[in-house]
Amino acid sequence: xxxxxENVHKTFADGTQxxxxxxxxxxxxxxxxxxxxxxxxKTTLLRIIAGLEQPDRGGRLLFDDMEVTELxxxxxxVGMVFQSYALFPNxxxxxxxEYGLIVRRVPKAERxxxxxxxxxxxxxxxxxxxxxxxxxxxxxxxxxxxRAMAPRPKILLLDEPLSALDAALRDQLRDELxxxxxxxxxxxxxxxxxxxxxxxxxxxxAVMSEGSIQQxxxxxxxxxxxxSRFVARFIGKAMPxxxxxxxxxxQLKGGxxxxxxxxxxxxxxVRSESLKVDPGGMLAGxxxxxxxxxxxxxxxLSGLTDSxxxxxxxxYGKIAPVVGSTVRLTVEPNDLIHL
Amino acid sequence: MRKxxxxxxxxxxxxxxxxxxxxxxxxxxxAGLTVSYFRGLSSGLTLKWLAEVxxxxxxSIFLSLWIAFMCLLVTLLIGVPSAYALARNPGRWSxxxxxxxxxxxxxxxxxxxxxxxxxxxxxxxxxxSWAFILVGHVIYTLPFMVRSVxxxxxxxxxxxxxxxxxxxxxxxxxRFWTIIVPNAMPGILAGAxxxxxxxxxxxxxxxxxHTPYLKTLPVGLxxxxxxxxxxxxxxxxxxxSS
Numbered sequence: 001x002x003x004x005x006e007n008v009h010k011t012f013a014d015g016t017q018x019x020x021x022x023x024x025x026x027x028x029x030x031x032x033x034x035x036x037x038x039x040x041x042k043t044t045l046l047r048i049i050a051g052l053e054q055p056d057r058g059g060r061l062l063f064d065d066m067e068v069t070e071l072x073x074x075x076x077x078v079g080m081v082f083q084s085y086a087l088f089p090n091x092x093x094x095x096x097x098e099y100g101l102i103v104r105r106v107p108k109a110e111r112x113x114x115x116x117x118x119x120x121x122x123x124x125x126x127x128x129x130x131x132x133x134x135x136x137x138x139x140x141x142x143x144x145x146x147r148a149m150a151p152r153p154k155i156l157l158l159d160e161p162l163s164a165l166d167a168a169l170r171d172q173l174r175d176e177l178x179x180x181x182x183x184x185x186x187x188x189x190x191x192x193x194x195x196x197x198x199x200x201x202x203x204x205x206a207v208m209s210e211g212s213i214q215q216x217x218x219x220x221x222x223x224x225x226x227x228s229r230f231v232a233r234f235i236g237k238a239m240p241x242x243x244x245x246x247x248x249x250x251q252l253k254g255g256x257x258x259x260x261x262x263x264x265x266x267x268x269x270v271r272s273e274s275l276k277v278d279p280g281g282m283l284a285g286x287x288x289x290x291x292x293x294x295x296x297x298x299x300x301l302s303g304l305t306d307s308x309x310x311x312x313x314x315x316y317g318k319i320a321p322v323v324g325s326t327v328r329l330t331v332e333p334n335d336l337i338h339l
Numbered sequence: 340m341r342k343x344x345x346x347x348x349x350x351x352x353x354x355x356x357x358x359x360x361x362x363x364x365x366x367x368x369x370a371g372l373t374v375s376y377f378r379g380l381s382s383g384l385t386l387k388w389l390a391e392v393x394x395x396x397x398x399s400i401f402l403s404l405w406i407a408f409m410c411l412l413v414t415l416l417i418g419v420p421s422a423y424a425l426a427r428n429p430g431r432w433s434x435x436x437x438x439x440x441x442x443x444x445x446x447x448x449x450x451x452x453x454x455x456x457x458x459x460x461x462x463x464x465x466x467x468s469w470a471f472i473l474v475g476h477v478i479y480t481l482p483f484m485v486r487s488v489x490x491x492x493x494x495x496x497x498x499x500x501x502x503x504x505x506x507x508x509x510x511x512x513x514r515f516w517t518i519i520v521p522n523a524m525p526g527i528l529a530g531a532x533x534x535x536x537x538x539x540x541x542x543x544x545x546x547x548x549h550t551p552y553l554k555t556l557p558v559g560l561x562x563x564x565x566x567x568x569x570x571x572x573x574x575x576x577x578x579x580s581s
Binding site: 050051052074075077090099100103147 | 502503508510513521
């Protein structure tokens with residue numbers, strides 16, 4: 001099913017403009033992520049698609065060619081997975097998954113067949129009779145997903161599906177969730193504030209800020225070619241290199257950077273993973289902080305640019321530079337971001 | 340571990356307080372089973388007082404049970420949906436309405452009864468029927484049902500549960516019966532127990548509203564204390580306790 005969002009905007013009763021005029025299309029079978037900090041309007045947009053909120057007049061919502069703007073929640077046939085999973089405490093796992101089918105008066109034989117199918121797909125066969133209060137976080141998430149999928153919805157909506165889990169579980173379940181969504185072969189929109197989650201699961205990401213979409217594209221596009229300062233900072237935490245231009249060379253406090261093909265008014269951004277410690281490098285900085293991150297050290301450097309903010313670089317190897325020492329850095333021109 | 344003198348003192352106080360409460364009750368029960376109260380246990384034990392109570396007041400006993408049952412039914416029908424509506428709309432009006440429903444708790448039962456008499460006293464048919472007493476009981480017990488259910492509803496995030504049920508295709512009525520009521524059951528049961536207990540024991544209101552043909556259990560008790568032998572009254576208390 002193709003989802004079309006036309007001119008949808010929402011201002012709440014107390015005056016907050018949660019969502020500015022938004023246009024979006026989700027193709028059949030595509031997984032789209034709404035990514036952004038809290039308060040950017042992503043959850044509002046998701047709830048409007050579900051029908052739990054009504055968009056302001058002028059906004060249109062289309063499922064394939066059918067207009068659903070005025071259609072009630074229960075008739076939209078969307079599957080929704082809530083942040084807290086919202087499993088019904090008075091029912092077992094089996095009954096929870098069956099609920100959508102019972103409500104739609106699906107005959108018993110078909111019901112049981114479909115629930116069994118989902119139980120095995122989501123690896124919940126052993127938990128069918130369990131009460132939902134006896135489930136772990138990961139199991140709860142799978143039940144919630146199975147329940148949403150049971151009535152064969154047109155689109156799957158997920159509200160921060162992994163934020164209720166602890167960090168260790170999150171990585172593992174991220175891959176599982178991605179695999180399950182692909183297996184269902186259904187259009188899906190999920191909301192998250194975690195960029196790693198968005199990049200791992202989504203086909204396309206819509207980065208949102210303050211009620212509007214800043215940029216939509218594949219994870220690779222957003223990472224390598226951000227269209228705005230916000231996107232560059234939000235995805236991969238790119239840092240601005242503030243200096244003066246001399247032709248094709250950027251003159252920084254800590255050295256000169258050759259940037260072939262740059263125009264004089266572009267801002268140059270770089271990510272910490274692109275700045276490598278190199279004794280023969282063209283840039284130099286003073287080490288202010290050293291943080292161990294497992295595979296590498298994260299160095300906070302001053303004196304590289306005109307701005308007082310620290311520039312972060314990665315140092316590989318077992319021994320890190322000490323605080324107070326000067327290090328030389330190198331960066332590939334291809335890794336620089338032009339804005 | 341050697342017990343300190345403070346511990347013994349505490350034990351003594353506790354036992355004394357317990358005795359203060361239990362001994363009169365035991366005396367009363369005993370009085371209902373002895374042949375003569377004035378001669379005490381030495382006169383022998385008998386069940387004839389219980390039999391007399393049954394003969395005189397079985398009507399009241401059944402009436403009390405019937406009114407309690409009807410009161411429960413009415414408070415369930417009115418109270419549960421009201422609590423749900425109040426929980427869904429937590430605004431200023433809801434809080435005011437909740438306070439309004441709870442007013443009868445602050446007003447003495449006699450005053451409530453007087454108000455009812457003034458308002459409906461002239462409606463001859465209604466005034467002499469058990470429904471009149473029922474109205475008084477419902478006014479008095481409704482806040483307990485509403486509050487009990489409301490407390491349970493406020494403690495759980497029923498709104499998200501309802502939203503998820505809605506996305507699965509459930510209409511508001513279906514959601515009420517399959518999600519709200521089962522999950523509010525602890526509150527409903529607690530409320531039901533309170534309502535039935537209060538209704539059976541309700542005296543102030545009922546005393547003012549009753550007619551000779553409409554005596555409930557507590558009213559009958561007052562009646563028997565006032566006009567019958569002490570043994571009968573005590574036997575009545577025993578019936579009440581069971």
